[in-house]
Amino acid sequence: MKASILADRDFAIGDIDPRLFGAFIEHLGRCVYGGIFEPGHPTADENGFRKDVLDLVKELGPTIMRYPGGNFVSGYNWEDGVGPVEERPTRLDLAWFTTEPNTFGTNEFIDWCRAAEVEPMLAVNLGTRGADAARSLVEYCNHPGGTALSDLRREHGWEKPHGVKFWCLGNEMDGPWQMESKTATEYGRVAYEAAKMMRWIDPKIELAACGSSGRNMPTFGKWEDEVLEHTFDQVGFISLHTYLNNYAKDTPAFLASPDLMDAFIDEVVAIADAVAAKRRSPKRIALSFDEWNVWYRTRRNRQERVKEGWPVAPPILEEIYTMEDALVFGGACISLLNHADRVKCACLAQLVNVIAPIMTETGGPAWRQTIFYPFAQMSRYGRGRSLRTSIKSPSYSASYFDPRGPQDLYYPVPSVPYLKASVVANDDGGLTVFALNRHLTEPLSLDLEVRGFGDLGLAAAETLHHRDLSAVNDKENPDRIKPDRFDDVTVSSSRIEMTLPPASWTVCHFARPK
Ligand code: AHR
Numbered sequence: 041m042k043a044s045i046l047a048d049r050d051f052a053i054g055d056i057d058p059r060l061f062g063a064f065i066e067h068l069g070r071c072v073y074g075g076i077f078e079p080g081h082p083t084a085d086e087n088g089f090r091k092d093v094l095d096l097v098k099e100l101g102p103t104i105m106r107y108p109g110g111n112f113v114s115g116y117n118w119e120d121g122v123g124p125v126e127e128r129p130t131r132l133d134l135a136w137f138t139t140e141p142n143t144f145g146t147n148e149f150i151d152w153c154r155a156a157e158v159e160p161m162l163a164v165n166l167g168t169r170g171a172d173a174a175r176s177l178v179e180y181c182n183h184p185g186g187t188a189l190s191d192l193r194r195e196h197g198w199e200k201p202h203g204v205k206f207w208c209l210g211n212e213m214d215g216p217w218q219m220e221s222k223t224a225t226e227y228g229r230v231a232y233e234a235a236k237m238m239r240w241i242d243p244k245i246e247l248a249a250c251g252s253s254g255r256n257m258p259t260f261g262k263w264e265d266e267v268l269e270h271t272f273d274q275v276g277f278i279s280l281h282t283y284l285n286n287y288a289k290d291t292p293a294f295l296a297s298p299d300l301m302d303a304f305i306d307e308v309v310a311i312a313d314a315v316a317a318k319r320r321s322p323k324r325i326a327l328s329f330d331e332w333n334v335w336y337r338t339r340r341n342r343q344e345r346v347k348e349g350w351p352v353a354p355p356i357l358e359e360i361y362t363m364e365d366a367l368v369f370g371g372a373c374i375s376l377l378n379h380a381d382r383v384k385c386a387c388l389a390q391l392v393n394v395i396a397p398i399m400t401e402t403g404g405p406a407w408r409q410t411i412f413y414p415f416a417q418m419s420r421y422g423r424g425r426s427l428r429t430s431i432k433s434p435s436y437s438a439s440y441f442d443p444r445g446p447q448d449l450y451y452p453v454p455s456v457p458y459l460k461a462s463v464v465a466n467d468d469g470g471l472t473v474f475a476l477n478r479h480l481t482e483p484l485s486l487d488l489e490v491r492g493f494g495d496l497g498l499a500a501a502e503t504l505h506h507r508d509l510s511a512v513n514d515k516e517n518p519d520r521i522k523p524d525r526f527d528d529v530t531v532s533s534s535r536i537e538m539t540l541p542p543a544s545w546t547v548c549h550f551a552r553p554k
Pocket of ligand 1: 066109111112253389390
């Protein structure tokens, strides 16, 4: 099988915002407790932060971290998570039917972000709370001092303002599973008022309004339109969420599913631009893809989602990722890179234990899941400008099953190129190719012509593939799946040739000679 790519350094999709490489920490299962935070763990520092997890987070390379939810935020009183730990209340969490001890809260999260070298992103509760609680949290976090709330932060031990720049106006407010979910009109109004007051307190903040919680929601499209009609002047971003699945046990369709992320992005861009057009406005709303991943095994099964008896930090949503998942995940990375002009922020959901690239044993070790690798490579090599590509590849057709929403839906994907790829012109003058071969049995011989780069030499090349698509990493075999060095690549002047193994994800970085 043969495919080709033509790219030119001068023909760019757009600059890649480093915030495209974000992730997400929710008070959910063992993401916080037993994940990033475990006082008493052999590697824990004086704050209770697991050092083994911090090391893996640094290797993964996220740039921004969303917190504290997710569904959790829609019932969260931020005041419960600040101040002396022994005085903090224990509460029932109705998002995940657990008991929340509140021994980790906003200030601990900010400290953790500093230790992990990531930018914090906070979500406010627009479910059970509203604009008043949202503006109070901004004042607590970002106002320097001299007011009751900012001085409270200082009393709590954080003298300097946190300077949190990126804020989410609630979470998935269209979903009936959300505490105090809303119609688009109800949400649009409260989001507008919250945004207005939050920006009065700190005009430098950037805000994301909730888009639909999935492309298959019955209100998708109308929701974005109405929410943006209300919030257009106050927000810079609209959010998107997608969890890819293989319920249907149809691997080719699963591998095609990232192409539906492309469609979703294009549709949200069209709606946002239609709202701008109605105002004759040059403003362009950016997209915050602030939840994305593969997730299905632990999603619809109540046993995996809810543990009875209101436990603290139960092991829920602990999806174990296969080689097949890593390929689909890599396809999703390519979709994000190929929309760098409008997707200016994205968060892998989530970071540790809960649908996560990093797994831990409470009291024990931490290890990398299969999906760790495409993310780490994207964050490392995806810096710069995403280039337009002209791709020629044989294709197949698929029908992707997505059961979320009121009815089970099949989405036709009439033409799925076996090759899905992204080309990035890196800041160092080099170039990186991200390539997914979706053919399950045939190698793909790929011919690339890259114009405008001058002489290039191969600097690093890795491929992720395994004969068994169901293979996973676990505590006993943490390195069963990991990238191998990729040798099947040659470069001469502006021509690059490589042969991609069947069912593989490959990353090749080329550098200018020194
Ligand atoms: O990431 C897990 C959950 O998925 C989040 O809490 C919610 O926003 C989404 O439905």
